[in-house]
Amino acid sequence: MKEESQIAVETLEIAQKYRPEERFLLAILQDVQRYYNYLPKEAMETVAQYLDVPIVKVCAIATFYKAFSLKPKGKYIIKVCDGTACHIKGSVNLITEIKNILGIEPGETTADGLFSLETVNCVGACGLAPVAVIGEEYHGNLTPASLREILKKYQGGMENAK
Amino acid sequence: MQNKKAVFVCCGTGCLANGSGEIYNAFQKQIKKLGLDVEVIPKIKKTGCHGLCQKGPLVHITPQEITYIHVKATDVAEIVERSIIKDEVIDRLLYFDKQQKAKIQSKEDWTFEKKQYRIALRNCGKIANDSIDDYLEKDGYKALEKVLKTMTGQEVIAEIKESGLRGRGGGGFPTGIKWSLAAKAIGDTKYVICNGDEGDPGAFMDRSILEGDPHTVLEGMAICAYAIGAKRAFLYIRDEYGLAVKNMRQAIATAKERGFLGENILGTDFTFDAEVVRGGGAFVCGEETSLLHSIEGSTGEPSPKPPYPADKGLWGQPTIINNVETWANVPVIINKGADWFASIGSEKSKGTKVFALVGKINNTGLVEVPMGITLREIIFEIGGGIPQKRKFKAVQTGGPSGGCIPEDKLDLSVDFDSLIAEGSMMGSGGMIVIDDRTCMVEFARYYLQFLSEESCGKCVPCREGIKSMLAILDDICEGKGKPGDIELLAEIGAMVQANSLCGLGKTAPNPVLSNIKNFRDEFEAHINEKRCPAGVCKNLTKFYIDAQTCIGCGACLKSCPVEAISGEKKKAHILDEAKCITCGNCRDFCRVDAICVR
Numbered sequence: 001m002k003e004e005s006q007i008a009v010e011t012l013e014i015a016q017k018y019r020p021e022e023r024f025l026l027a028i029l030q031d032v033q034r035y036y037n038y039l040p041k042e043a044m045e046t047v048a049q050y051l052d053v054p055i056v057k058v059c060a061i062a063t064f065y066k067a068f069s070l071k072p073k074g075k076y077i078i079k080v081c082d083g084t085a086c087h088i089k090g091s092v093n094l095i096t097e098i099k100n101i102l103g104i105e106p107g108e109t110t111a112d113g114l115f116s117l118e119t120v121n122c123v124g125a126c127g128l129a130p131v132a133v134i135g136e137e138y139h140g141n142l143t144p145a146s147l148r149e150i151l152k153k154y155q156g157g158m159e160n161a162k
Numbered sequence: 163m164q165n166k167k168a169v170f171v172c173c174g175t176g177c178l179a180n181g182s183g184e185i186y187n188a189f190q191k192q193i194k195k196l197g198l199d200v201e202v203i204p205k206i207k208k209t210g211c212h213g214l215c216q217k218g219p220l221v222h223i224t225p226q227e228i229t230y231i232h233v234k235a236t237d238v239a240e241i242v243e244r245s246i247i248k249d250e251v252i253d254r255l256l257y258f259d260k261q262q263k264a265k266i267q268s269k270e271d272w273t274f275e276k277k278q279y280r281i282a283l284r285n286c287g288k289i290a291n292d293s294i295d296d297y298l299e300k301d302g303y304k305a306l307e308k309v310l311k312t313m314t315g316q317e318v319i320a321e322i323k324e325s326g327l328r329g330r331g332g333g334g335f336p337t338g339i340k341w342s343l344a345a346k347a348i349g350d351t352k353y354v355i356c357n358g359d360e361g362d363p364g365a366f367m368d369r370s371i372l373e374g375d376p377h378t379v380l381e382g383m384a385i386c387a388y389a390i391g392a393k394r395a396f397l398y399i400r401d402e403y404g405l406a407v408k409n410m411r412q413a414i415a416t417a418k419e420r421g422f423l424g425e426n427i428l429g430t431d432f433t434f435d436a437e438v439v440r441g442g443g444a445f446v447c448g449e450e451t452s453l454l455h456s457i458e459g460s461t462g463e464p465s466p467k468p469p470y471p472a473d474k475g476l477w478g479q480p481t482i483i484n485n486v487e488t489w490a491n492v493p494v495i496i497n498k499g500a501d502w503f504a505s506i507g508s509e510k511s512k513g514t515k516v517f518a519l520v521g522k523i524n525n526t527g528l529v530e531v532p533m534g535i536t537l538r539e540i541i542f543e544i545g546g547g548i549p550q551k552r553k554f555k556a557v558q559t560g561g562p563s564g565g566c567i568p569e570d571k572l573d574l575s576v577d578f579d580s581l582i583a584e585g586s587m588m589g590s591g592g593m594i595v596i597d598d599r600t601c602m603v604e605f606a607r608y609y610l611q612f613l614s615e616e617s618c619g620k621c622v623p624c625r626e627g628i629k630s631m632l633a634i635l636d637d638i639c640e641g642k643g644k645p646g647d648i649e650l651l652a653e654i655g656a657m658v659q660a661n662s663l664c665g666l667g668k669t670a671p672n673p674v675l676s677n678i679k680n681f682r683d684e685f686e687a688h689i690n691e692k693r694c695p696a697g698v699c700k701n702l703t704k705f706y707i708d709a710q711t712c713i714g715c716g717a718c719l720k721s722c723p724v725e726a727i728s729g730e731k732k733k734a735h736i737l738d739e740a741k742c743i744t745c746g747n748c749r750d751f752c753r754v755d756a757i758c759v760r
Contacts, residue, residue, distance in 0.1 A: 066443035084521065126364060
């Protein structure tokens, strides 16, 4: 965990890429989310001060949009696509398989901090359905069995993942 | 330039997922190594646009017009050696067209392409996505020049009105009429907005255009800005569309450098600037008033209409919001004329529409077809029919706001009005093909689940109504359905449609109501017989192996994750219902359809 003061300094640096206008609230929070993989409380306070908006407004944005998380996420974020094409090609079975292997529900992170599980609506790779994106890597035409093998590689370390 | 060979490597998200980035690098390396005078152009193009993203990565070579599918990095040296240096065709990498029963050299001759007509997608895949020069070669910014130098704003609006162009984002509102409202509206500053918050699961045409041909969108917006008297534009693009955001930002920067954006454009007194706003991942932001609030830096909740954005939009000023695909049509209409555009399509729906053809279909991809084509032509000719010779059951259009169209309506003409008459809608263009292994009750439940998560919660009918309908559908899928549930769904659905604040709620019950209308027997089987005929709802499904059909190949046995299947080679296998978790894996692996639903 980073020191509060350090988060404030880093966040201010991110925020100052934008003029202090309220319309940039969403954009600044997106950049902060990208930097920390979540929105630390201190960062949200810093942004509120910078834009001179009430903290409640920052909280409203942070909880309204799907892009944001208030809790730290795992090293690898597993995004199982549950877009329509993936859904009818069995994405639910992939989610069940991950639940069985890692013991986490969508929105949760494993105790070791290695994986977070998310379901997303369409990653646009409908021809490869069903699809999961782990970190930045796309994995298509998955079955529960092939997904199990892929997860094993990530558990063994990223250097073996490919 | 013309005689120079060029290699187009499809680098859309689908092909990238299949490793096309690596192939692009390999081409560059190989060509550099041999010191050839060939351009390698990265064709940044979304999956399937040139067809078949499951056949990706796609590589196209000009001027010989050779298209290779499933290219691997290890094929690159051979392609350079044989097809670029020697003009030979490598048979092994060609596409086998099942309908023509032959290998086809160029994608232009694929059956997939035959009935298509590209206007919005005209440049996608044919130009390098990061090159304004490529765009200029294809008549880029000529329409803007024509408008600025030879037409008044009124004339531009009249041209768009006459063309019959209707909004491609779903509603189908006549674009020219919308523009004329904003032109008449009084305001200090007017705005032009591109709605690139493409949220329908299963639709990706807007991203394809933003990634593959960003300048056409900018040009369309600039023409509108001139017509209505606006100076600023915002492009609201989903943050998840990283490549689209990147390419659009780059396009804006180069357009500024070349004088197509900024002050005194093309030597006139017209001034126009554009910037990208990244969406936050909320489906409701596709609704125009929500989108405006999001650009203003607030939560994306809708406002009642009127006032319409054309009167009072962004920061209370007259604002035109059009969808990506609508913008992409505008420069072509100006260049080729309203009469030309109006000659394509059906009586009340002019031009073409891009569809994302996905699901249980052989040729997955983006297709652009003239309005008025039939669903049958799209699915069975362009799409090549249903894989594994399974039975077609329905096609879903309009995403979470649309509905399913059953087999007996396959000859329906695809246009705005006939789809609405069938209880579905055009939507942004998702077209999901469903076979007999999709449960229509669960499918309706899926959309409601999506909508209950995406409902912003501002108005009660949408927030609570969808939740109540979802609870009933959950029960039905789990085997706890009761007589009267269908009627109750219809009643709540009618209430939600009539009383919700915005389009999300007003259309949310459509997937359920249209499925009840067309597939009532499936709902009744779930409720009365506690049986899921498609074998999807786990609590209501029991599989068995038909001993007469089973050939004992062992494919199902290997696919079973819980070892519920046993049997010797070449003898009928047995499925232990007590162990079976009804995942359905075995059904996908069985080649003789021996796994049956009780």
